[in-house]
Amino acid sequence: MPTLKRNHWLAAAQPRSFTGLMGLYESNYRRFERLVPELDLPFDEAHSQGEDAVLYLRVLERCRYTTTVHLTYWFGEGPDMRADPDLRLRLYRDAELVEAISCDARSRYVALVGVPDIDDEVLASQWPRNLLLNKWLAYCLAQGHSFGGAHRPRRG
Template sequence: MSDTHVSTLQLGATRSFAGLMELYENNYIYLRRLVPDLDRSQDAATSKVTGAVDLHMEVLDRHAYTTSLRLTHRFSHADEPEVTPNLMLRVYHDARVAEVLPESWLRGFRYWSFRELPPVGALAWRWEVNRFLNRWLRYCLGEGHAFAIDWAAQPALRPQARRWAG
């Protein structure tokens, strides 16, 4: 990824559909740095970094062209653990994009609880939550998080699994 893309996104590029697609592409790049091979990843894994909060990943489903997963931090408190941001993501392998699923908001994603957001699924909503994902993925990578791959494991079975060259 070139610095031009990061700068464009950091400056709050035009919140157009084309700009959103660029954001999805950047999210995919960062997510693949965090989880280098989703086909070989465990269905549940934890990334532990000294001095940082553990990052948890759970694969929710695997299909021929998509993988859905949940990423979250779990903070320990005296009463009960806090799971936040608790994002559900969908990775589109053929298009090489990743996005936050609306279910993340519906399941209690509380980052924006102090202000109003556009209706779930609207372009403006997708911009807000995916820009948050972009920054959070960069933060997690900066902390040193990554999910190790078991190279001896067989790739996850996908119906008519796809991998196009290039």
């Protein structure tokens, strides 16, 4: 598997170790970079039609070195619409890392909800949420999703 070879350090990293978590964040960044080639995100909202569903990306906050985004699929219609997985991500452009900072309670990944930003068990709590992000980004890429392209709306 090419991804595993390229990220062999991730496979060898100890889960829930600081080094392993940073390796996971770096892998998330590389995959996100393939999904969104222009990391300055020259749009506020965009969508990508893949083989499976429409992937939505919305910029929530822009700071000097970080950007926070919402990334999800929307399923259903009207009042039955639900986001799944419903993830907020923080891009650390200077450090080239992407962290999944939250997973909404309405998601079927409810076990990942409510993880505090900072506490004594932050490494253990961050690992499953960011592993979910890593695998989902790989899936989105395999489904042909991309936010690159001139058809995307641009910020003024």
